[in-house]
Amino acid sequence: MRDRYRKKEVSNPLIRCIPKDEVKNNVLQKELIGNTFFVIYKSDSRIWVISPCCPHKGADMSKGKVENETITCYMHGYVYDLNTGVPLKIPYGEAYGKWRETGNLEVYKPTIRDNQICLDLP
Amino acid sequence: MSENKRRDELEVVGVEEVRKSGLDVNKLIDKLVKATAAEFTTYYYYTILRMHLTGLEGEGLKEIAEDARLEDRLHFELMSQRVYELGGELPRDMRQVADVSACADPYLPENWKDPKTILKVLLEAEQCAIRTWNEVCEMTLGKDPRTYDLAQRILQEEIEHEAWFLELLYGRPSGHFRRSYPGEGPLSKKGSK
Numbered sequence: 001m002r003d004r005y006r007k008k009e010v011s012n013p014l015i016r017c018i019p020k021d022e023v024k025n026n027v028l029q030k031e032l033i034g035n036t037f038f039v040i041y042k043s044d045s046r047i048w049v050i051s052p053c054c055p056h057k058g059a060d061m062s063k064g065k066v067e068n069e070t071i072t073c074y075m076h077g078y079v080y081d082l083n084t085g086v087p088l089k090i091p092y093g094e095a096y097g098k099w100r101e102t103g104n105l106e107v108y109k110p111t112i113r114d115n116q117i118c119l120d121l122p
Numbered sequence: 123m124s125e126n127k128r129r130d131e132l133e134v135v136g137v138e139e140v141r142k143s144g145l146d147v148n149k150l151i152d153k154l155v156k157a158t159a160a161e162f163t164t165y166y167y168y169t170i171l172r173m174h175l176t177g178l179e180g181e182g183l184k185e186i187a188e189d190a191r192l193e194d195r196l197h198f199e200l201m202s203q204r205v206y207e208l209g210g211e212l213p214r215d216m217r218q219v220a221d222v223s224a225c226a227d228p229y230l231p232e233n234w235k236d237p238k239t240i241l242k243v244l245l246e247a248e249q250c251a252i253r254t255w256n257e258v259c260e261m262t263l264g265k266d267p268r269t270y271d272l273a274q275r276i277l278q279e280e281i282e283h284e285a286w287f288l289e290l291l292y293g294r295p296s297g298h299f300r301r302s303y304p305g306e307g308p309l310s311k312k313g314s315k
Contacts, residue, residue, distance in 0.1 A: 057156055057224050058149075060257055075253055076226065095229065098221040 017116035023047070028071075030062040038108065040117065041066055041082070047117055048082045051106035055087075061105070071105070080105040136268075137209055143265035150261060150269065151210030154201055156224035157254045158212065161198035161276075163220050164247050165191055167228045171244060174234045183237055183290060185304070187244060190283045192305020194251075197276045200310050204269055225250035238291060245287040251280040275309040 023029055023042045030039050030052055037052040039062045050071070052061050059075035066072075070088060072079045079089035085105035092100040111118045141147050168191035175183045202212060213219050220227060228247040231239040255277035262270040285296035301308070 058153060059253070060260075075224075075250065092226060096226060099223060099226065 015118050015120050017113065017118040020047075020112070020115050020117050023117060026066070028062045028064060028066065030060075036121075038119070040110075041071075042117075047110055047112070049108040049110045049117075049119060050082065050085070054078060055103040055105055056101075078102055082107065134209065136207060140208070140266045140269075145262065145265045147208060150258075150266065151205060151208050153224075153258055153261065154205050154208070154269070155210060155212060156222050157251075157258060158198055158201045158205060159219045159223040160225040160251060160254060161194045161201070163223045163227060164225065164251070165195040165198060167230075167247075168194060168244070170230050171228065171234075171240050174230055175237055175240055176235070177237075180237045183241070185300070186286050186290065187240075188304050189301050189306070190244065190248070190286070193279050193283070193307045193310060196305065196307040196310040196312075197279070200272055200276065200312065204272055208269075224254045241287050241291050245284065245291060248280055248284040248287060252277065252284060255280060278309050279307065 018031065018040075020042070023040050025042055025044065028039050028041050030037055039050050039052045041048045041050070046069075050061060053059070054061055054064075054073040054075060056073065056076060056078050059073050061071060061073060063074040064071045065074065066082065069082045070079050071082055072089075077089070077091040078087060080087050085107040087102050087104065090100055090102065094100075108119060111120075137147060140150070168187060172184055172187040172191055175181070175187055205212060213222060225247060228243045231243055233239050255273050258273040259270060259277055262273060264270075282296070282298065285294075286298050288294045289296040289298065
């Protein structure tokens with residue numbers, strides 16, 4: 001997959017942008033930025049950028065399902081808040097011990113500049 | 123200089139080439155360890171599930187559960203070697219194997235006397251395995267031919283297992299008759315093509 005965040009901000013080379021219209025609406029879109037994958041989700045009015053890996057067992061979050069500003073991992077059904085990354089639902093009970101533990105989903109704050117979605121790369 | 127340090131400094135062309143292809147080798151190892159651990163825990167739990175396929179109805183299901191059980195062990199053995207080739211390792215503590223597993227423990231259901239409840243557990247485990255190995259295939263396609271080859275062989279057998287259990291549960295034809303011998307692993311047995 002090519003790095004679509006090709007346009008570098010002149011003043012800050014760590015900021016890379018992608019034209020907003022290259023991101024489809026209501027689709028979890030996986031994009032390679034430098035050497036790192038991110039997942040972008042755009043609805044009519046909002047844009048979220050998250051890690052492509054579920055903090056539970058590393059499943060591909062681009063295969064998940066978005067609903068009411070939450071994302072459900074397709075692998076084990078864990079639900080995370082898209083705004084904070086906080087897990088909202090852990091479908092497995094205490095019997096599963098340490099295996100069921102998860103962390104926060106990594107979320108990134110994109111900015112919109114000249115109709116582009118920009119990310120300040122770490 | 124310790125032996126371990128010298129080992130770290132060795133040039134491993136088989137790993138370097140994977141890295142040069144753009145693949146994050148550490149992430150791949152992490153995924154493989156989780157997926158391989160799932161095969162091992164599945165093998166263990168399937169032993170218990172198979173033991174509880176009892177009665178007239180259960181007897182006919184034992185053979186298929188046994189094939190899936192033994193083939194999952196083959197999957198564990200097949201991919202374990204690859205983990206070490208890439209410079210990774212399996213958890214040294216057995217307790218961690220279940221904790222890192224890519225799939226949930228397929229526990230014996232409470233109402234196990236109904237074989238369908240066991241089949242549902244088996245089916246769910248196979249479906250998790252399919253998703254997991256599919257991700258490994260996607261990750262390695264065109265970048266790490268060896269891992270891809272091993273993962274796709276495992277994936278193919280997991281897809282077969284799912285089809286068997288779907289047939290038994292819901293009557294959806296799988297095209298399956300029987301393995302040549304228990305746990306044949308036509309694609310995952312070492313040396314198979």
